Amino acid sequence: MAKRPKRHAQHEEHMDESWLIPYADLLTLLLALFIVLFASSEMDAKKFDQMVRSFNVALNGGVGVLDQPSPIPLDPNMMQQTIHKGAQERPKTEEEKKLEEAIRKETEDLKKLQTQLEGYIQQNKLQDKLQTKLTEEGLLITILDNALFDSGSAVLKPEARKLASEMAAMLVPHPKKVTVTGHTDNVPIHRAEFPSNWDLSAKRSVNFLKVLLENKKLDPTKFSATGMGEYHPVAPNTTAEGRAKNRRVEVAILRDLASPPKNSVNP
Incomplete structure (x- = not known):
């Protein structure tokens, strides 16, 4: 019987895949680089420091830049100051300059109106009944109810009425949105x-608004009245003094533009 020829073991040829190891390492390092750059762009030193620590743990297979201790500890306050300084050095666009100028002018106008009102308050010795406050939303005038109404009356x-007429005349040069809000105690x-x-509270705000609008130079479409009842107190209702503060009418002359930074508004 003839012998069968021996078959040689067939070996499939494989490509050399050793290049995948450095390639994977390179991709990992690139990913780490982009994440670190993203964290840096967030301008948060604390998050950046946490990110560095995380990569030190994840990539502890070798000694690299991330494994080296920082020769100078990261100071979040110093980093934020540097960031703000860089932002200030960035030249402002024309639109930004125009907006800042418009906001500055609007704030000056509201301050002038506040000065007029303060003069009227002092002249008529109403310091214990009227208060003005310049806020980010606009100029707020708080009038205690005993300066406007008898108890339980609207x-x-x-x-x-004289006060409302004087206030209306002061509002004429400032054609802004005005809200009148009534409040009570509990x-x-x-x-x-x-x-x-x-x-x-609603009837009191409406009645005060009507006297304001007796001045025909004001635009009624910019005015509104609201009653809040007892639900927005400014003082505890547990004392007579607190309840007296809560019974009030608030007149708000609102800004037309975005509010300026808090540190630029005088309370």
Whole structure:
């Protein structure tokens, strides 16, 4: 019987894949680089320091830049100061300059109106009944209810009508949105005309608004009135003094432009 020829073992030829190891290492390092760059762009030194520590743990197979201790500890305050300094050195666009100038002018106008109102308050010795405050939203005028109404009433006193007329005249050169908001304390009211504090606060704000708009030089479309009842107190309702502060009417002359930074607004 003839012998079968021996078959030689067939070996498939394989490509040399040893290049995948340095290639994978290179991709890992590139990923680490981009993540570190992204973390740096976030301008947060604390997050950056945490990111560095994380990569030191993940990539501890060799000694590299990330494994070396920083010769100077990262100071978040110093880093933030450097960032702000760089931002200030960036030249502003024309739009930014125009917006800043418009905001500055609007703030000056509101300050002038505040000065006028403060003069009226001092002249009429109303310091204990009227207050003004310049905020990020605009100029807020707070009037305690005893300067405007009798207890439980929404009818303006004669001197309150005079105050509203004077205020309206001051608002004419400042054609801005104006909100009138009525507030009460938490003592329940039970009257046929005012079943609740909601009704009383709303009626008081509307009545004050009507006297303002008796000045025909004002644009009614820019005015609105709201009743908040007892639900936005500025003082505890547990004392007579606190309840007196909560019974008030707030007149807000609102800004037309974006609010300036907090440190540029005088309270």
